[in-house]
Amino acid sequence: MAYTIMVVDDSGTTRAVLERSIGMTKLPVKEIIKAENGKDALNKLANDWVDIVFTDLNMPHMNGIELIDAMNNHPEFREIPVVVVSTEGSKARIEELHQKGIKGYLRKPFTPESIRDIIIETLGEWDVT
Amino acid sequence: MLHSEILDKTVDVFGRVLGESAFIIPELIEDNSKPALEEWDVNGVILAFSGHCRGSVSLWAGNEFMQCIAVNILGLEEETPGIQDKALDAVKEMLNIIVGNLLTTVYGDEPIFDLGIPEVLSREQVMQEYDSEKAIWLEAEGYPVLIVVNIEPDDIQ
Numbered sequence: 001m002a003y004t005i006m007v008v009d010d011s012g013t014t015r016a017v018l019e020r021s022i023g024m025t026k027l028p029v030k031e032i033i034k035a036e037n038g039k040d041a042l043n044k045l046a047n048d049w050v051d052i053v054f055t056d057l058n059m060p061h062m063n064g065i066e067l068i069d070a071m072n073n074h075p076e077f078r079e080i081p082v083v084v085v086s087t088e089g090s091k092a093r094i095e096e097l098h099q100k101g102i103k104g105y106l107r108k109p110f111t112p113e114s115i116r117d118i119i120i121e122t123l124g125e126w127d128v129t
Numbered sequence: 130m131l132h133s134e135i136l137d138k139t140v141d142v143f144g145r146v147l148g149e150s151a152f153i154i155p156e157l158i159e160d161n162s163k164p165a166l167e168e169w170d171v172n173g174v175i176l177a178f179s180g181h182c183r184g185s186v187s188l189w190a191g192n193e194f195m196q197c198i199a200v201n202i203l204g205l206e207e208e209t210p211g212i213q214d215k216a217l218d219a220v221k222e223m224l225n226i227i228v229g230n231l232l233t234t235v236y237g238d239e240p241i242f243d244l245g246i247p248e249v250l251s252r253e254q255v256m257q258e259y260d261s262e263k264a265i266w267l268e269a270e271g272y273p274v275l276i277v278v279n280i281e282p283d284d285i286q
Contacts, residue, residue: 010246011222012215016203058225058244087229090241108226109150 002028008055025116038062057086151201155269173250181240184280194272221247
């Protein structure tokens with residue numbers, strides 16, 4: 001078994017860097033599903049099983065907070081762990097995100113090690129080789 | 130806080146983000162080493178922010194530097210098709226990271242800021258910023274880079 005990971009960011013650069021970083025963790029990954037904003041993510045979540053979502057906050061059409069709220073109000077999506085990846089540094093904003101139930105917060109720029117740590121912390125050391 | 134202190138912190142944050150993300154170490158250059166405006170084939174991006182205070186940070190650089198960022202961050206070849214678009218997206222994201230980290234560096238982690246979406250500037254706008262007293266001139270990988278930081282209200286001297 002391996003992880004299916006969703007990456008949500010309006011920047012193609014960040015989506016690509018996250019994909020590369022996840023690849024460098026050497027964790028078992030079945031698929032990385034990429035979405036450009038919250039709305040795109042919700043559409044893709046309806047069609048694909050996802051183990052964990054990494055999302056940016058500041059995106060057009062539907063931002064990260066709106067995505068988290070929408071997932072929390074959905075009977076199935078609310079169980080999917082969400083990790084926010086952002087440049088946001090405000091303690092109050094990060095606390096607000098934790099109150100919404102996020103499982104982790106990564107500040108940009110991030111490292112592959114921090115991605116690996118947060119996946120293992122959130123999903124457990126499942127099939128890690 | 131003096132604007133000169135903000136400019137110093139901008140240089141520190143830009144260097145840290147560029148180093149950690151793209152393995153590039155920028156250096157400050159003297160005003161008389163900046164490129165001649167009429168010969169500088171430059172692109173610009175800007176990111177506005179609001180909240181605790183309002184402002185914007187703009188970043189100007191030539192195609193070569195922007196492609197260098199994309200190559201280093203994304204592990205692309207310089208001949209990659211569509212690298213120009215990827216380079217612009219990479220610089221927009223770089224600016225996003227710089228501004229987010231700069232605001233925390235300057236104001237700490239208590240205030241709340243809302244960052245906008247990075248936007249492309251027109252070639253004509255560089256003329257307004259080229260000689261700005263808020264301009265920071267750097268050189269990275271041998272290419273000139275201009276950063277301009279505007280912060281309101283004017284309690285900053």
